[in-house]
Amino acid sequence: NDGGNNWSEITNGETNGGKIDEIGLSKSNPDRIYITDGSNIFRTLNSGVSWIQVNNNLPNKTITYVIVNPNDENTVWVTLSGYTSGQKVYKSTDGGNNWENISGTLPNVPVNCIELDNSSTLETVYIGTDLGVFTSDSTLSDWNLFNNNLPNVIVNELEIQYQSNTLFAATYGRGLWSIGLEITSPPIADFSYNDSIFCNIPASVSFLNNS
Secondary structure: OOOOOOOOOOOOOOOOOOOOOEEEEOOOOOOOEEEEEOOEEEEEOOOOOOOEEOOOOOOOOOEEEEEEOOOOOOOEEEEEOOOOOOOOEEEEOOOOOOOEEOOOOOOOOOEEEEEEOOOOOOOOEEEEEOOEEEEEOOOOOOOEEOOOOOOOOOEEEEEEEOOOOEEEEEEOOOOEEEEEOOOOOOOOOOEEEOOOOOOOOOOOOOEEEOO
């Protein structure tokens, strides 16, 4: 907390000096962090003072991405590389103690990334695969192709820009693509004003849109 003047190691040798591939941070609890090392995933409840491995029933496949629900530190998704049919995306609702296979009928290609739409009340997620983008939410039991004019191309990264409600996809060899997303919940109006005491009639009041 010194503006980047000093770094501190917080893994305490948990990965035995190995590489760390992915980080999943909890916005609802800053003490909760998830990290991955190949096919292994670790969790800390105390900002790195101690770590436990939470692979449990995950298959022995390289973890390509991890995200945490910003409103629930225990809800986590991971995506997997490799060409084993039916082992692509897993979700945990208890902090990694147990994992549910939500791969459905996804094609047998690596899944490279996953993005959660934080504005969706349905836990809408998007995944980038070697064949483009797929999407699912809490009302669906499988995945839908979401290419919509996107080429069948490797998608390495997905990010949502919330001000414009736009999903961006970084591809291998075909550049950066974007698509506007549906508004799943109405915006909440938030206005403030500069004064409420009128000394002169007529009077003017300035309103600020904080939405």
